[in-house]
Each structure stands twice: as C-alpha cells, then as structure tokens.
Amino acid sequence: MAYFLGNLVDTDKVRVSLIYSKEPSQAVKDNYDEWVQGTRPDAINYRGKSAVLYFTPSTSELFYEYVDKAMTENDLTQQDISWLAQVSTKSQVLEGSLTDAELVKLGKLYPDWETGIDYAIDDVISYHNELYQVIQAHTSQESWTPDVATSLFTKVAPAGVIAEWVQPTGSHDAYDTGDQVTWNGNTWESDIDANVWEPGVYGWTEL
Numbered sequence: 001m002a003y004f005l006g007n008l009v010d011t012d013k014v015r016v017s018l019i020y021s022k023e024p025s026q027a028v029k030d031n032y033d034e035w036v037q038g039t040r041p042d043a044i045n046y047r048g049k050s051a052v053l054y055f056t057p058s059t060s061e062l063f064y065e066y067v068d069k070a071m072t073e074n075d076l077t078q079q080d081i082s083w084l085a086q087v088s089t090k091s092q093v094l095e096g097s098l099t100d101a102e103l104v105k106l107g108k109l110y111p112d113w114e115t116g117i118d119y120a121i122d123d124v125i126s127y128h129n130e131l132y133q134v135i136q137a138h139t140s141q142e143s144w145t146p147d148v149a150t151s152l153f154t155k156v157a158p159a160g161v162i163a164e165w166v167q168p169t170g171s172h173d174a175y176d177t178g179d180q181v182t183w184n185g186n187t188w189e190s191d192i193d194a195n196v197w198e199p200g201v202y203g204w205t206e207l
Helices: 073-096 100-106
Strands: 002-010 013-019 034-038 050-057 061-068 124-127 128-136 153-155 180-183 186-190 204-207
Touching: 002 050, 034 050, 073 100, 073 124, 073 128, 100 204
Parallel strands: none
Antiparallel strands: 002 013, 002 034, 013 050, 050 061, 124 128, 128 153, 180 186, 186 204
C-alpha cells in the first residue's frame, strides 16, 4: 500500500501530486489538501493520451482521467511526416510492391500497435519495426499481438516474396483468383475467388 497526496480540484476530487511508499511525515502532509492510502490502479495505454491520477477523499477511490498529450512543435512535425508517409505509401504497402529495406524504414513512421485501439480493415500498423495489415476489424487487446493473432493481422511481405498461406477467417481475408502463397514447402496459386480452402485440398494449383 502506498500513500497518495494531492490538492483539491473539485469538492471531492484530488489530483495526485506525490506518492510515498511509506507514510510521510506530518510536515509533508501539511503541504497538501488531502491524502489517502491505497494501491495504484493500472492505467490504460490510449494513443495520444496521458493518464492523470486522482482520488476521492470521501471514499479513498483512486482513478485515472485521460487527457490529450501536449505536443511540441517537433512532435507535430514528426506527426505530419508520419501521416504523409502513411498516405503516400499505403497502397504500395498493401500491394506488396516495396522491398524489405523500404518496409523496415517505413516501420518507424507507421503508428505502433497499441492495446485499446479500434482497428479497421486495411489499417497498417508497426510492430517491432515490421508492418502488419489489419484483416478483421477489432479493438486490440494485450494478448492479440500482430505476430500471433493471425486471424486479425497479416504481415506485409516485401516485393518478390510470396507470403505463407494463412487460414482465412471469412470473406474479408479470403484469397482471390491469382493470389499466390507458399505452403508445406511449395508455391500455390488460387484458382477461385473467395478461396478459404487449404492449398492441396481444393481451389489451388501447385506451381
């Protein structure tokens, strides 16, 4: 249990300014309006938001409010550069027409994957400096990282690389005629649209 000290911002709402691991002296307490003892709650990581810690003196409840992060001129410039990079290269990323080196460089400009974010189909995000395409709309969760949640994301393959077949979860990520994949050490081409079959079972020709 820790000690949380702060000043009133409303009748029964205190913004935390200081946290002690053990009980502070009375001289320290006298510098603040209120204090409570408790366990610091976990903050949610929202993109572009800062978590501000408060407590309610009457109940000792600790809680966060989320506010927009203050951005410096440098932050705004970098944000504009990233936005332009995303707009100008998204079609090339989705078409797989960029080299591996180009994708690595762009990985630093696309938004990092985060939890608690509403992702739409065809959004492109960066995870460990690799780009992934969203293939199913969802709200991200801690255990659904792009490298393991193959029903939600597909890794963007560099130019000239044929991606490995991944079991489609619906029409949104099914393969169309002419799509090529690798599977069990072989290369396959889809013979049909909306192909959800495994290569070698139906709808594919081995190349």
